[in-house]
Amino acid sequence: MINLPAHNVLWSLGFIMVLVAMGTIAVYIVPAYRRLELQQRMNSWCGIVAIFATVLIVNRSIAIILFGFLSFLAFKEYISLIPTRRADRRVLFWAYLAIFIQYYWISIHWYIMFLIFIPIYAFLFLPMRMVIAGETQGFLKAIGTLHWGLMLTVFSLGHLAYLLMLPDRGNPIAGSAGLILYLVFLTEINDIAQYIWGKSCGRHPVTPTVSPNKTWEGLLGGILTTTILAIAIAPWLTPFDWIHALGIGLIISCTGFIGDVTISALKRDLGVKDSGSSIPGHGGILDRLDSLTYTAPLFFHFTVYFYFEGIVI
16 A cells, blocks of 8 residues: 655655756766766666655555665675674674564564664674674674674664654654655755865865865855755754754754764775765765764654654653
8 A cells, every 4th residue: 555645745756856857967067077976976866866755655664674675785785894703604693683673663663672672682682692602802893893883774774764653643744754855855965065065165174084075165065055955844844943943954964974974984994985886976875874874863863852752652
């Protein structure tokens, strides 16, 4: 059975698709030496928009499966990057199983287990299973990187899926689909705005040893652009008043940047340019979802605290 989103969500999806189409046409205006990179990015954006549009209109159970598969791909990509020991292979089975279990809690709307399963139960169980394997050399590094990967790719991104489970009465304007569209649009437009502002007038690096291309001009331009858009489109997709929209615009723009440079620090530590090559022009899954690993949980708990308190549990 198809889950038809609110009228505002359909109009917003149409508007975003128009923006993507305009961006695709605008690619041919830029200098030739930058055209290939931008064309790859726009092609990837078309695919990303199509995926999230599908998620918003299909049955919630199918959408949760799609989000779970996204976490699986992100975790698999993460594991392919980090060095692992032979003894860790048995533990990886339980780590992958934790993805299925976490999304099962989401699907049955068990809020408390969703919040504590990865941070507590997986945190306690995985070291125990690793100890049973009997390999102590590199134990701390192995269990630390494994659990951090689960927190990043499963627990953090799982908040996107749990937005679908929030009751529509908390957001009568556009329902849970509106909240997801609002979050994803602002997170990704923040990345684009920082990229454009940085390329246009960036001079002063924010984190020169981690990501030299990230500049203060790009960061501040992204914050300004994202915050203005957050206030402008909040009445269409969210229950936020302008003060809360201002706050969430600042949160998404600032923490989206932090998520981006955090993954950049990970890649620099591992000596790789991209986390993968599955998305042309963007690298891998983690390269595209890095900002969402920070914005999704913070947006979720901000929204629940102010608009769903007493409704979710």
